[in-house]
Amino acid sequence: MEPDEPGTSGVATKIMPLAFPKGKEKYCELCQREAYIQCSECQVTFYCNADHQQADWVGIHERICQMLVPIRAMKDIYDPSVRKKNQLRKRHLIKICTLVAQSKLSEGKGEEALPAAHCCLQTSIDLYGPNTIQLVPAYILLAEANMGLGNLAVVAELLSQAEWAVLKNPELGASIQQQLHRSLGQFYTTTGNLETALFHFANDIYFACEEYGLDSSATTKGYFLIADVFARQGKTLIVHSLYSEVAERWHKHLSSLLETHQKHADSSVDSSVSFYEKSQRVEMEEMLRVMLEFEQKQSRRDVNHIALIAHNLAMLWFVSGDLHKAQDFASTALQASMQIPKHKLTEPIQELLQQVESLQTEPQPGFA
Amino acid sequence: MIRIVSAKILTRLYYLCTSRMKQVETFRNRKVSDSSILSRKEIAMFRNTPKQYMCVEMLQDGYHRSFSELFILLRSDLEQRANAPPKSPRLQEPPLEEQREKLETIRLHLSRAEKAERDGSWTAVCEERLHLGRYFTDPMDIWLSFHFYHSCADRVFGGRSKAATEARFHLAELYRQQGDLVEARDQAERALKQAEDGGWLDPEGRPLRLWGCRELGEIYSLLGEAYLAAKQYDTATMLLQLGSKMAIEGGDQSVKAESFFREGMGLQSSGDHQAAKELFNTCVELFGSLQDVKGLVKSYKAIAKSLQSEGNIEECIETLEKSADLCQSSDLQERLADISLTLGCIYSDVNRPLKSCEYFLQSYKAACTAREVLLQHKAQVKLGYTCAHSLIKTHISEMKTPSLSSVNQLVDWKETRGHQNFC
Numbered sequence: 017m018e019p020d021e022p023g024t025s026g027v028a029t030k031i032m033p034l035a036f037p038k039g040k041e042k043y044c045e046l047c048q049r050e051a052y053i054q055c056s057e058c059q060v061t062f063y064c065n066a067d068h069q070q071a072d073w074v075g076i077h078e079r080i081c082q083m084l085v086p087i088r089a090m091k092d093i094y095d096p097s098v099r100k101k102n103q104l105r106k107r108h109l110i111k112i113c114t115l116v117a118q119s120k121l122s123e124g125k126g127e128e129a130l131p132a133a134h135c136c137l138q139t140s141i142d143l144y145g146p147n148t149i150q151l152v153p154a155y156i157l158l159a160e161a162n163m164g165l166g167n168l169a170v171v172a173e174l175l176s177q178a179e180w181a182v183l184k185n186p187e188l189g190a191s192i193q194q195q196l197h198r199s200l201g202q203f204y205t206t207t208g209n210l211e212t213a214l215f216h217f218a219n220d221i222y223f224a225c226e227e228y229g230l231d232s233s234a235t236t237k238g239y240f241l242i243a244d245v246f247a248r249q250g251k252t253l254i255v256h257s258l259y260s261e262v263a264e265r266w267h268k269h270l271s272s273l274l275e276t277h278q279k280h281a282d283s284s285v286d287s288s289v290s291f292y293e294k295s296q297r298v299e300m301e302e303m304l305r306v307m308l309e310f311e312q313k314q315s316r317r318d319v320n321h322i323a324l325i326a327h328n329l330a331m332l333w334f335v336s337g338d339l340h341k342a343q344d345f346a347s348t349a350l351q352a353s354m355q356i357p358k359h360k361l362t363e364p365i366q367e368l369l370q371q372v373e374s375l376q377t378e379p380q381p382g383f384a
Numbered sequence: 385m386i387r388i389v390s391a392k393i394l395t396r397l398y399y400l401c402t403s404r405m406k407q408v409e410t411f412r413n414r415k416v417s418d419s420s421i422l423s424r425k426e427i428a429m430f431r432n433t434p435k436q437y438m439c440v441e442m443l444q445d446g447y448h449r450s451f452s453e454l455f456i457l458l459r460s461d462l463e464q465r466a467n468a469p470p471k472s473p474r475l476q477e478p479p480l481e482e483q484r485e486k487l488e489t490i491r492l493h494l495s496r497a498e499k500a501e502r503d504g505s506w507t508a509v510c511e512e513r514l515h516l517g518r519y520f521t522d523p524m525d526i527w528l529s530f531h532f533y534h535s536c537a538d539r540v541f542g543g544r545s546k547a548a549t550e551a552r553f554h555l556a557e558l559y560r561q562q563g564d565l566v567e568a569r570d571q572a573e574r575a576l577k578q579a580e581d582g583g584w585l586d587p588e589g590r591p592l593r594l595w596g597c598r599e600l601g602e603i604y605s606l607l608g609e610a611y612l613a614a615k616q617y618d619t620a621t622m623l624l625q626l627g628s629k630m631a632i633e634g635g636d637q638s639v640k641a642e643s644f645f646r647e648g649m650g651l652q653s654s655g656d657h658q659a660a661k662e663l664f665n666t667c668v669e670l671f672g673s674l675q676d677v678k679g680l681v682k683s684y685k686a687i688a689k690s691l692q693s694e695g696n697i698e699e700c701i702e703t704l705e706k707s708a709d710l711c712q713s714s715d716l717q718e719r720l721a722d723i724s725l726t727l728g729c730i731y732s733d734v735n736r737p738l739k740s741c742e743y744f745l746q747s748y749k750a751a752c753t754a755r756e757v758l759l760q761h762k763a764q765v766k767l768g769y770t771c772a773h774s775l776i777k778t779h780i781s782e783m784k785t786p787s788l789s790s791v792n793q794l795v796d797w798k799e800t801r802g803h804q805n806f807c
Contacts, residue, residue: 215424218443222436225455239448246446253502254446261448 028069029056045072046131057081060088075131076116083109106143110136110154117157122299126164133158149185152178152192156199163202171203194223194234201241210245217242233296236265240303247310256318259307263324266300270331271364277335278371297336304329323352323361330368343372435481438491449501450494454487457531464527477524489519506542514547517554530558537571549578549592556599565607572600598639601631605646617654624650641670641679648686657690664690677714681707685723697734701727708746717754721747725763728770737774741767 031042031054042051044064051062053069058081063069087105113136120129137154144150155178162170178196182188201216221238228234243258308325311318326349333342346369353359429437435458442451461480468474480486493512500508513536520528536551537543552575559568576596584592604627611620624647631643648663664687671679684707691700704727711720724747731740744767751760776783779797782790 212424214444215428215440218440219436221443221448221451222439225439230452230455242443242446242448251446257502258446258448 027056028053028063028066030054031062044068045077046134055081058085058088060084071127072131075120075128076113076135077131079116080109080112080135083112103143106139110139110143113139114153114157117161121157121160121164122296124164124298124302126161129161130158130165133161147181149181149188152181152188152196155181156195159199159203163199163206166206168203168207175200175203190223190227194220194227197223198238198241201245205241205245205248210249213245214242217245231265233269236262237299237303240307244306252314255310256314256321259310260318260321260324262303263307263321263328266304266328267324270328270335273335274331274368297332301329301332304332319352319355320359323349323356323359323365326352327361327365327368330365334368334372339372339376343369343376346372433481434484434487438487442491442495445495447495447498450491450498453494454490457490457528474524480528486520486525490516493519506539507545507547510536510539510542510545510547510551514551514554517551526558526562530555533558537575544578544582546582546584546592549575549582549584552578553595553599556603560599560603560606565603565610569600569603569607572596572603576600594633594636597630597633598636601627601629601633601639601643603627604630605643608650609646612650612653617650620650621647621654637670637674638676638679641667641674641676644670645679645683645686652686652690652693657694661687661690677710677716678719681710681716681719681723684710685726688726692730697730701730704730711750717750718756718759721750721754721756721759721763723747724750725759725766728763728766732766732770737770737777740770741774744770 031052042062044051045061046068047064049064051064053063055061061084087102113132117129117132137158140151140154155174159171159174182193182196197216197220201213201220204213221235224234224238239258239262243255246254304325311322326345330342330345330349346365349365353362353365439451458481465474465479493516497509497512513532517529517532533551533555537548537555542548552571556568556572556575559571576593579593579596586592604623608620608623608627628643628647631640644663645667648660651660664683667683671683684703688700688703704723708723711723724743728740728743728747744763748763748767751763782793
């Protein structure tokens with residue numbers, strides 16, 4: 017995403033009090049304080065200052081500006097057909113906000129995810145009413161956004177709300193419970209309550225298995241997170257065992273991804289980026305990097321394991337088109353695998369390296 | 385009791401839930417003594433399903449491989465139940481994920497095994513898995529036994545340890561009981577080889593390899609019997625001899641006797657009655673010293689059959705009567721019915737219908753007591769047939785001649801004979 021220039025980030029004008037019915041105060045979209053300016057595009061969102069307007073524009077408003085117009089303009093109309101239409105719009109809005117917030121979160125932009133998560137919660141409350149179970153995903157989303165920013169008190173409150181709602185409705189699906197436990201686990205990890213964090217991550221993995229299966233990427237992510245807690249406790253053996261499990265699963269996954277990628281490359285279709293959503297890729301790269309660092313720091317290095325992780329990283333970068341990094345990691349992997357005679361990974365790594373080199377020397381015919 | 389506990393839990397849960405929102409209020413309510421405060425773990429134990437509780441426990445302790453294994457086992461349990469025909473015994477039991485005790489045992493030992501594996505002590509891993517295999521004795525849980533024994537015996541590291549060898553013996557035993565003799569033989573032979581190499585002792589201080597000998601003896605004999613039924617006499621004889629040899633080596637008297645008996649049966653069906661009789665006599669001695677009446681009866685019957693085939697009817701009858709007495713004295717009604725039936729047949733063959741009827745009647749009565757319907761029917765028919773034959777024997781000439789006078793004689797006889805007891 018290219019950085020937003022100040023000039024292109026929406027236009028704000030001062031609120032003209034006479035243009036609105038009297039007695040209805042306008043509040044800031046982000047902080048709920050009294051508002052003085054409004055978005056000149058939609059004219060239904062208000063802000064206390066230009067900073068908040070700017071933040072909202074970058075976070076979410078740019079995407080939903082025009083969507084908000086019918087929703088907010090027809091708020092007070094009681095015609096059933098209009099209401100129904102509006103409800104559909106709100107549902108759509110929630111979906112967009114959730115997706116935007118999630119992708120920003122996984123890219124590590126907590127600050128930018130905040131407005132989207134806020135909008136999601138507000139719209140959810142508007143649609144379903146306060147204290148309903150439908151709010152749980154929105155609570156979790158907002159809590160995650162705040163977690164990245166270190167607002168732990170807010171996180172605690174939001175997660176308690178979510179936990180209470182789930183506790184009241186135990187028949188709720190496994191996926192929502194999984195999300196809640198993951199957020200709780202992350203929260204307790206940050207606060208340093210590692211035992212409780214373990215409890216929640218364990219539940220997270222259990223529900224992920226129930227919902228998505230033992231080999232799913234959600235479960236694998238859970239393994240990675242719980243390994244981090246064990247690492248903080250200094251239980252290196254467990255961490256090692258968990259990381260090798262994670263690395264093996266991803267190796268399987270990435271190998272098949274590489275295969276399909278090569279097939280497509282043969283038929284000269286340029287689809288290198290669309291294979292993996294950017295956010296997912298960033299997340300995966302981050303995890304693999306952490307695992308590699310952990311292994312390289314160990315006093316007794318497991319070369320086998322290092323080769324596996326480095327090969328993973330090389331494949332990941334190759335698929336996403338960064339040949340330089342792919343080459344780097346592939347040579348790391350090769351070095352590691354050469355230390356063990358007849359290692360099963362040596363051959364595929366060499367193949368990958370050759371491919372990378374041939375693509376680098378060619379004047380890049382397939383890549384625009 | 386349960387109600388009190390659950391009420392306690394509910395109140396505690398309520399406190400826990402509201403605590404975060406109304407911290408001041410909980411503080412005031414907190415007059416309960418510390419011992420009654422449930423930990424997060426205790427709450428999970430009562431609130432969640434046993435499956436979730438166990439899985440979470442394992443993951444929390446970092447045993448993720450055990451978790452995956454248990455999770456896969458539970459899945460396959462549900463699948464097997466879904467594919468089971470309705471009213472099958474499998475469905476009478478609750479699914480594995482609801483049996484807390486079994487889950488707890490699996491959790492405990494798998495976790496220990498995983499810990500040992502991390503530390504690299506392969507023998508301990510095998511021991512834990514062997515223990516789990518032995519734990520599941522219920523016929524419905526055989527598949528779990530198979531899983532754990534296999535996971536123990538087929539390991540790359542530690543697959544040649546004592547525990548793994550024992551697991552392989554158990555596997556041979558299970559396969560034999562399931563009727564898969566070829567697989568059983570394969571497992572037992574491999575286990576015996578490992579046991580010979582290892583030179584271990586069993587808990588009673590005997591060499592472990594003897595177990596393999598006993599097991600193999602039985603398997604060879606059973607295989608021999610199967611070949612016998614398929615009329616492949618050469619292979620059968622070879623296997624049966626092998627079985628006896630193994631059984632002698634194994635040193636277990638009853639297995640030895642059984643193998644001898646099977647070998648004798650093999651010889652008998654190939655027509656070598658002299659050798660068969662010798663073996664059967666050894667059986668009689670062995671069973672006699674074991675005080676195994678069933679075995680004795682079985683051996684006597686086999687001897688009698690050989691005698692009968694040789695034409696030595698006198699001795700044959702003598703042997704059978706001895707065994708019938710044995711049955712009567714130790715109240716083996718079913719065997720008695722069988723032996724008496726054989727005796728009845730032999731007597732009717734040598735043309736002694738009265739004696740024959742007597743034994744058929746005894747057989748019928750014994751079969752009734754033992755509720756052996758098939759034997760009962762057989763005895764009934766034989767008895768009727770023999771009685772009828774002995775009855776019409778004196779008038780057979782009249783029946784054969786087609787004249788009015790003979791018919792008249794027959795009618796006369798019919799009207800005057802009344803209801804005599806012919807037997």
